Amino acid sequence: MSQWHVYILKCSDGTLYCGSTVDVERRVIEHNTDDIKGAKYTKPRRPVKLVYSEVCSDRSTAGQREWSIKQLSRPKKIILIKNGVS
Numbered sequence: 007m008s009q010w011h012v013y014i015l016k017c018s019d020g021t022l023y024c025g026s027t028v029d030v031e032r033r034v035i036e037h038n039t040d041d042i043k044g045a046k047y048t049k050p051r052r053p054v055k056l057v058y059s060e061v062c063s064d065r066s067t068a069g070q071r072e073w074s075i076k077q078l079s080r081p082k083k084i085i086l087i088k089n090g091v092s
Contacts, residue, residue: 009061010027010063011027011029013030022057026072
């Protein structure tokens with residue numbers, strides 16, 4: 007069973023992008039270089055930088071956590087990034 011990760015990227019325009027994956031390093035590379043596998047949101051906002059990541063036990067949990075992070079206001083996301091707490 008693979009460990010899933012929820013991550014936040016900081017885009018070149020200062021916006022934040024949240025996603026989930028089993029391989030954070032590969033995914034960040036895809037966001038920065040791959041026009042097909044990278045997200046439409048991050049493509050025009052390259053380069054992106056990984057600023058937060060947390061481990062989840064499975065895909066379902068990662069999806070739920072990703073959704074909950076996306077519901078946070080920007081200031082609360084910044085607190086999460088700085089302190090590791092939501």
